[in-house]
Amino acid sequence: GAVVSQHPSWVICKSGTSVKIECRSLDFQATTMFWYRQFPKQSLMLMATSNEGSKATYEQGVEKDKFLINHASLTLSTLTVTSAHPEDSSFYICSARPPGTGNSPLHFGNGTRLTVT
């Protein structure tokens, strides 16, 4: 159980275009999903917390107008990188945790490797 699916697994786009990444919880409902970014040989950096039916909460330094998050249902959150630039090239990973006890762990999607040329 607790499967999180992320799509696409990799994407190459040209500078200035937008890219949408989908994150789905397949066997549980997630009122909250978390979006992380990881640059090579660095740790996970939390970008934002996606909340179903309300606005996402962004971490300090993350541009909310550039990284648009939509959490329209209890099983789907999307991250759109708008007007992507080469410095946005990174590994984007979504995660969610099953509801219930406060101790449930985060489960991660397989990640999306974004390359902006």
Add this chain to the structure above:
Amino acid sequence: QKEVEQNSGPLSVPEGAIASLNCTYSDRGSQSFFWYRQYSGKSPELIMSIYSNGDKEDGRFTAQLNKASQYVSLLIRDSQPSDSATYLCAAHEYNFNKFYFGSGTKLNVKP
């Protein structure tokens, strides 16, 4: 600043040995702790969860938690080359529902 600290390594151990990975955290509000394994180019996968002081064993893995010392560790017995990866320690702060990750310890298990 709520932090989770790990030695970046690399930690090198011979095959069959015990690998010991350590983690400290600064937020006493953290209540749940997790170890994730991340292979290069892949997303993290959950290895162990621990919530109470003491040891928790699962196969070759043992997690240890000492809340008074704000210390979490992971022991891997009979280390295998396939255990070579980066191990991430995470703490969950219940009130704010946030997970804080360490920078990870790279483990190399030499055949």
